[in-house]
Amino acid sequence: MKITVVGSMSTDFVVTTKVKPNQGETVFGEKFATAFGGKGANQAVAASRLGMDVAMVGAVGKDDFGTAILDNLVKNGVAVTGVERVTHAESGSAHIVLYDNDNSIIVIPAANNEVKPANIEKFTDQLLTSDLVILQNEIPQETNEAIIDFCWQNGIQTLLNPAPARSIAKEYIEKLTYLTPNEHESAIIFPDQSRSEVLAQYPNKLIITLGAMGAIYHDGIKEEIVPAFEVQPVDTTGAGDTFNAAMATALLQGLEMSAALRFANLAAAISVQGFGAQGGMPTLEKMKEQSQ
Numbered sequence: 001m002k003i004t005v006v007g008s009m010s011t012d013f014v015v016t017t018k019v020k021p022n023q024g025e026t027v028f029g030e031k032f033a034t035a036f037g038g039k040g041a042n043q044a045v046a047a048s049r050l051g052m053d054v055a056m057v058g059a060v061g062k063d064d065f066g067t068a069i070l071d072n073l074v075k076n077g078v079a080v081t082g083v084e085r086v087t088h089a090e091s092g093s094a095h096i097v098l099y100d101n102d103n104s105i106i107v108i109p110a111a112n113n114e115v116k117p118a119n120i121e122k123f124t125d126q127l128l129t130s131d132l133v134i135l136q137n138e139i140p141q142e143t144n145e146a147i148i149d150f151c152w153q154n155g156i157q158t159l160l161n162p163a164p165a166r167s168i169a170k171e172y173i174e175k176l177t178y179l180t181p182n183e184h185e186s187a188i189i190f191p192d193q194s195r196s197e198v199l200a201q202y203p204n205k206l207i208i209t210l211g212a213m214g215a216i217y218h219d220g221i222k223e224e225i226v227p228a229f230e231v232q233p234v235d236t237t238g239a240g241d242t243f244n245a246a247m248a249t250a251l252l253q254g255l256e257m258s259a260a261l262r263f264a265n266l267a268a269a270i271s272v273q274g275f276g277a278q279g280g281m282p283t284l285e286k287m288k289e290q291s292q
């Protein structure tokens, strides 16, 4: 089964400090680390580790960061022929400062904003040979809309993980196969309806993740909560990314929605026990070990 992820790739630059600099001030911090990120790349890596045939579509700059991002995808078994290297923008990055109980993040989308609807022609073959196309909200909205339209016209299944939150027209929700917001994103997409109303409106399509509570959907007859696994999380970055990739993997392998969500909850529970978005993402072997 082939999954194509059309989305973002970036490098996270993470600084840990005890003192916050005031305006114009320089302080000494504690630690610095880089990590691979971008919701698109994270979901591609997670699906590949779970045994799917995965292709990434998107853009990085012609800089060293772009080269490292591609190397990391290849190392994780993700095909990168659909990733464009652009000269007019640098690779995407996130600049994260961790204070005691606090953090601040500046995201520079850069090349991720260069994935334009006009580029779709360059990767229609990738889309047409996919069993499922996964999208997130870190590339331009009009590109997501063009891909949803294209896939809908060509009978290709689509999953939109609407993170970070932004609203989406009902027309596109109708054309999606799956929509997977967390609670906060769901409230932004459906501001005028209760959670139960929207779940009933989109049975087996709308899956709302509930953090440590698991996930909820409507099976056509009733609402069902699929509870999360109880674990001690060390880093919940990328939990949603692992969840989405695992859910997609399970559904493509023919599991029913509730079994697919159980599989997704397990993958995400394993991922929150490792550091960094991609650090804890499980392989299929690890999943088998844990489910015994």
Ligand code: ADP
Binding pocket: 163, 182, 183, 209, 210, 211, 212, 213, 214, 215, 228, 229, 230, 231, 233, 236, 238, 239, 240, 241, 243, 264, 265, 266, 268, 269, 272
């Ligand atoms: P996001 O990371 O996108 O905000 P959630 O916080 O809803 O999304 O988490 C996504 C999924 O990750 C949940 O549905 C659950 O399966 C898993 N998860 C998140 N936090 C925990 C936790 N503390 N313990 C166990 N599983 C978790």
